[in-house]
Amino acid sequence: MSVALRASQSLKLWHDVHLDLVHEGSDLSARQVAILLTIYLEPPPHTVRGLAKKLNVTKPVITRALDTMGKLDLVSRRRDEADRRNVVIQRTVAGALAVERLGDVIIARAKELPV
Helix, strand or coil: CCCCCCHHHHHHHHHHHHHHHHHCCCCCCHHHHHHHHHHHHCCCCEEHHHHHHHHCCCHHHHHHHHHHHHHCCCEEEEECCCCCCCEEEEECHHHHHHHHHHHHHHHHHHHCCCC
């Protein structure tokens, strides 16, 4: 399904969704949200190395973001048994629920956009 939005509508939607996230106490950065959505919307496996390459950032940047998201129980990490150099990022129930809530917020806010 294709949705046509004017630039002002797109910015209003983005603004309102981010305000909702701040109000509910989810203070994730844009980078953290991008990482979270990559993990939950794209098929696994996900590794620190793979996420760094996809987002065009360094592995330490991904690690710092995952530290924060891990404390919030949005993701977990484990060593890859096949290659111990790799760290595999795993989804959590709390993370899946957070992504679902984000989708619900976006849908609700999109319905409120002026025509």
